[in-house]
Amino acid sequence: MAGEIPDLEAQVRTGTGKGAARQARRDGMVPGIVFGGDNEPLPINIPFNKLLTKLRAGRFKATLFNLKVEGHDDVRVICRDVQRHVVKDLPTHVDLMRLKRTTKINLFINVEVKGEEECPGLKKGGVLTLVRPEVELVVTAADIPEYVTVDISGLEIGDSATISRVDLPEGAKPTIDRDFVVATVSAPAGLAASDDDEDETAADEVPTTEMGPPDGEE
Structure with a gap:
């Protein structure tokens, strides 16, 4: 606080x-x-x-x-x-x-990340993206936080942390009424490109069925 x-x-x-x-x-x-x-x-x-x-x-x-x-x-x-x-x-x-101390106001509050050292996705080479470095919250004037924290300690590659995983101060709430994404752990660029190449190769190798002449024709 x-x-x-x-x-x-x-x-x-x-x-x-x-x-x-x-x-x-x-x-x-x-x-x-x-x-x-x-x-x-x-x-x-x-x-x-x-x-x-x-x-x-x-x-x-x-x-x-x-x-x-x-x-x-x-x-x-x-x-x-x-x-x-x-x-x-x-x-x-x-x-x-x-x-006044009890006045409710909308403010953009900085987001800090915790749990990077424990994050299994990062240990496997994943890349952390802080989608929202700030989140807009409704807070009281007497209780404006310096920052809020999102925990990524349990994220695997491909997982995301939403606002519901963010530690909000008592009485504060997001201005957006949905569980939006705050941070993601994605595959590194090289691995993602490799996966794309494999998908394209697999598509090229799909056998095609040759069409024969219509019945009764040679």
Whole structure:
């Protein structure tokens, strides 16, 4: 489960519109907006360097933050969108949503694999494919997992692990209402190609029945 909720410090952004946003960027800030809950939307600025550090650390959109803005009560927020420069790929605007501890939200959570050393399929030369490196789950704001785990320790070549084999935190559930595949163990490419060649050879060697002339004809 996620540990202590990290702080995200911001300042109130004075002024609205594109002019104020451009000025914020010139001042080394990333403009943003905080919305949701029972309060009005709050325009904010976040220091560019601090935001970039958190973005590069990963899982920014799946992390619950304690937003600290001078003159306002601390509030739990989660990022709903990060707009980026089309060329530089640097953040230009952030949308944050206020949350209660009991709020249910949809998030993409990373999938980690366990049981690789025990997996009989891998021991026989099989290849592991993580079909879904992330799965979308409905979780509560107070219980966002850092990752979920899929166990492949019993998979043979040709087997797959579905979402029902994934350890989900209490109260979390997939947004897709079916037992979809998360990981597979398949035959190595060389073996698969060999099997295909054998199938083709077998097909070529099937004897054909020669048709004789119709009855009564020589």
